[in-house]
Amino acid sequence: MEKSNVEQLFEAIDHLTNTVQDSMNETYLDSLTITLDSLFYQEPPENMDHSLTEKLQLIPDITGYDVVEIRKAVQLAILKGMKGATQQQHLMTPETVAMFAGYLAEKVTKGEENVRVFDPAGGTGNLLMTVVEQLANLQHVAAGEVDQTLIKLAVLNANLQRKEIEFFHQDSLRPFLMDPVDLVVSDLPVGYYPDDIRAGDYQLKADEGHSYAHHLFIEQSMNYTKAGGYLIFVIPEFLFDSDGSDKLHAYLQENAHMIGVLQLPESAFKSDKNRKSILMLQKKGPDTTALKQPLLVQVPSFKNTKAMNDILAQMNHWFSENLNM
Template sequence: MNNMEHLFNQFLNCVTTLQEALNVSFGEALTETFDNLENGKIKVEMGAPDPKTVDQLSAMYKTLNYDKISQKDKAQVFTYLTLKAINDDGRDANQMPTPQLISIVIALFMQKLLPNRQLTVMDPAIGAGNLLYSVISQLKAANHSKDLYQLYGIDNDEEMLDLADVAAHLNNLNIELYCQDAILPWMIEQPDVIISDLPVGFYPLDENVKHFATKSKTGHSFAHLLLTEQIIKNLKPGGMVFLVVPQSMLSGKTGADFMPWLANKVYLKAIVELPDKMFKNKFNQKSVLIFQNHGENATLDNVMLTKLEGNNEEEALFKLNVKLNEWYTKTND
């Protein structure tokens, strides 16, 4: 058994022990376990957990030797446990963590397209924060750990925001989190950059979207279309957007309506189709969509259209980086 597997099992035992004692979801027990460990004290409310469980947890925490575990390992274990929480608690597939490969693709583009200055960055469908934190951690690492980013996140699920809060702390990131429906007006000033893995499906509250251009003529509207429109409405002039979107949004009947509308609203920069093998079937296939809001020094360039291809992830990323450099040089000549 390797060290990470051993650590995972130790943490898992702590979480399940607390979960049984409090009779709560795995996600709630996970958040509270890390709060207990970070604070060095087991939280007891209205007699729960009971004294016997407190003693049991104290012994388990002592064996864990939490203060001696590296921040990187803590963050990694927490990500694995978050995945288990989403599975065990029967959550929506939209709340699954975004694969690491996608965050690397977005980080590559952000390094090329964003100025090296202080930026406000937000995710209006943050979930547990996996995508945003992974991208920002890569950018910080590439910039000698310099933190140029003020982070914000929105989600309508309080339990997911609790997970996002813990994950931010474990990744040494500061973030302001807001619990709200992202289709409604935002409480955040216009951000410079938006990164998001858009939730796919129907938005049920038709009354909230009657003034949206992307609403459906009949029945419920697609949440991913509405959220893209809301992002554009709230983005700073010249601001950049990096979205993980369903392939169906960019092509076919939906794409035939949506893409001309989008091209009229913003400057398209790039569309990167993700590998087929990342998805169970062709209906789940996704792409990374990158665009810039009008205004400031925004420019209309040739759109980079490509597919992430290769025998393995390393080869696919190498090929993408070569294409990205060629496209960037050509665009900025």
């Protein structure tokens, strides 16, 4: 059977990455940054060992691939590098979930001009880039990420896809030099935040011990959203059932309108403990009002085409009735 463009490009990227890994004794992900850099410039980096430079001459020409094919091939390579990763922040948002977040983002920004989008936990950029593929009238796209390897991959990924994104390499719970945005979209990092002094600046800090990073990221996202702007979070299932959830609930009631909660199908995640939902909020402002009936959806398996079409039709109707779209 003939291989697809995505498979062909992934195999070429994988072969080059394995070559770099064998020669430099680096991790697969760090080797992948060298491969993607070579792919973008169509030549190996200048400071490379001569024998490795020779091996990297067979760099595929990417001009024959479209942006989505490049994103998916790079995504496969990143997923290979992340296999067996134990750190939650090294798990990529599943493609189907990212596509669904993009659908929701398109709904809440429809008709808006000069849309500004931000992901405070950008990772390798796959969620953000999948979302902005589906948006029109973009003015500015930005992401924050503290992990050096992940942000390198994100920058190279954006370059290869010819997407203009501003990246902040920093702890995303520190202040950003950035104006508020129309839309925040993020797969929230789950776990404890180690900097108790920094956490002390947040209303959602823990009363004692380390604070939850996922709570602080929600508050930080709200800080950088315009009044009336929207926030779409991929959240852990237990977000509203864990320690500190009372404080989180009170904070959201004071600062945001609940737009919807979508429970994602089990089949989208490798295990129950990784299971997620999507939370949609609108930051309160002088012209905003609470919805009488937020969107509450149990999303069927993405493989069940008929059930998905039914649920999308219901959601399209809900958006047209409730958000005037």
